[in-house]
Amino acid sequence: MSSSTYSRVWGEVRRYALTPAQVASPLASRPYDLRHAALSRMLNGGVPATEVARRAGHSVEVLLRVYAKCVDGQREAVNQKIETLFREV
Structure with missing residues (x-):
């Protein structure tokens, strides 16, 4: 082809x-971008960065340097989680 x-x-x-x-x-503008899309989706879905990094073959440091800007839409859920943690103390 x-x-x-x-x-x-x-x-x-x-x-x-x-x-x-x-x-x-630019999401998935090339087939290789599917890797980036998958890793971004895992991070946005709440999969721990340590597990995403392991699956990607990256260190957590490299993963977050490249993908931290892709994490979006979690502020409200994270705020609720933090509030719950501190109410339990």
Whole structure:
């Protein structure tokens, strides 16, 4: 398969699989980006950074240097978790 055909099909798949906002972003713009998307999704889903780093073959330091900016939408859940922890003391 030619690279131009592969790129065209990949672009079509992205439009089918992602939201319009995600399509407009660089998310999974190349097949290799699926690795980044998977790791970002795990972090955003609350999987501990130590486990994500292990699965990625990274140290936690490298993982967080690269992916900390990808963690989004957790502020409210984290605030509730912290409040609960301190109420239990």
